[in-house]
Amino acid sequence: MKTDVWFVMLPGVLALDLTGPAEAFALAAEHFTLHYIGPEPEVATSLGLTIGGIVPLPESLPPGSLLVLPGVTDSTRLFDTPQAEAIRRWLTRLQPAVQRGDISLVCICSGALLAARAGLMHGVQCTTHHDVLARLKAAAPGAIVKDNRIFVEDNGIWTSAGITSGIDLALHLIHRLCGPRVALEVAREMVVWFRRSGDDPQLSPWLRYRNHIHPAIHRVQDLLAANPQAAWSLEGIAACAHVSSRHLTRLFQQHLGISVRDYLEQLRLALAEQCLLQGQGVEQAATTAGFSSPRQLYRARQRVS
Structure with a gap:
């Protein structure tokens, strides 16, 4: 049975935060089905390219889903838009499913800020890009924010430093869900020979x-x-x-x-x-x-x- 992976799309989404993990999951297509959801049918990425084919936010997600929140190019501005507010409210409604473990939440880079605004980070060990750590601590005072980490997992909530560490986290999830052989095959195909672990520092x-x-x-x-x-x-x-x-x-x-x-x-x-x-x-x-x-x-x- 395939795992559904849902990528939440906002205007200004960081292209590599999206495409890095998405390519990793797509290379293991026999194990994953990818979906792109959001409040608008198309968005402009950090590179100025427009991505279409985005379907509306569903009322609920199937149990066992991975819900991915990529970062945006300017989180100080783009998380204060009507689109971001619609996603925040939607995430708040999904909070019980996340807390029960029915859904695994995967935050790439500043995506953790949006999850924090939805109340999903209280009491959770988490991380984000090193430039955003202070803002994450302010957005979620009850969170246990880890500095200088590639990614962190706590009760089904995954957070990563972003950019290429999103690929590291995707490979780790593939390893966990599909086994080491599949993860290694994907890493080789992507020419990512050295997979980092969550304990590795962001600044090597x-x-x-x-x-x-x-x-x-x-x-x-x-x-x-x-x-x-x-x-x-x-x-x-x-x-x-x-x-x-x-x-x-x-x-x-x-x-x-x-x-x-x-x-x-x-x-x-x-x-x-x-x-x-x-x-x-x-x-x-x-x-x-x-x-x-x-x-x-x-x-x-x-x-x-």
């Missing part, structure tokens, strides 16, 4: 320490990110950046607040975690990521826990 080591403008550090980061498993020495890294080892050490501490060694270790740890998610054993994952042994990988995990 590849992005977290990039908020600076120093060219030498960027050169080093590009070098290490491209091949973290290589047998790097501090001297070799510094030579590639055309600075001395001592100067590079000072630059990393000054601009990033972290040592070169610790930065490289975080890249390797993130790569090892990705390998483990793919099903590799601990020894193979450690070797692939550049650790000398599973023990070294374990110690690296301990240092960041």
Whole structure:
């Protein structure tokens, strides 16, 4: 029996919040039936493209449905429209079905704000895009908002950081509902080789320490990110950046607040975690990521826990 997936469509819907998860579910079409619903028959997306064929909001949804709320390009404005208000009232009517677990609610990016306005987030562990976290906390003071998470699940309510993390969440749901083989086939078809888990940070080591403008550090980061498993020495890294080892050490501490060694270790740890998610054993994952042994990988995990 197929699972019905209902995408709620608002003007200004973020295209990737919609199409990323939708493509993932569509690639598992033998398991899912997709529907696009909303108060208007067509909407303009964040890219200016118009999507039609949208059917009216149904009075109720079949048990076992996934209800997906994508984000919008400007949630400060587009969640205060008559269309958003119509959806808010509709969500409020569905609240008992969500609380009973008859319907699973899936919020992508700022879609969690709309769910919060409908009263669906009280007492719920949830997350959203890092730029929207403060507004989610204000919209749902009773919610348990988790910072820096890819996605969170609490009693059938799923929330994600949005954009590409919507794909991560869709793959996770496919894995849960259809099994690992189907999820892996979809990931391969989408060329999404490394599925992130809900516990992964929104700002991975590849992005977290990039908020600076120093060219030498960027050169080093590009070098290490491209091949973290290589047998790097501090001297070799510094030579590639055309600075001395001592100067590079000072630059990393000054601009990033972290040592070169610790930065490289975080890249390797993130790569090892990705390998483990793919099903590799601990020894193979450690070797692939550049650790000398599973023990070294374990110690690296301990240092960041």
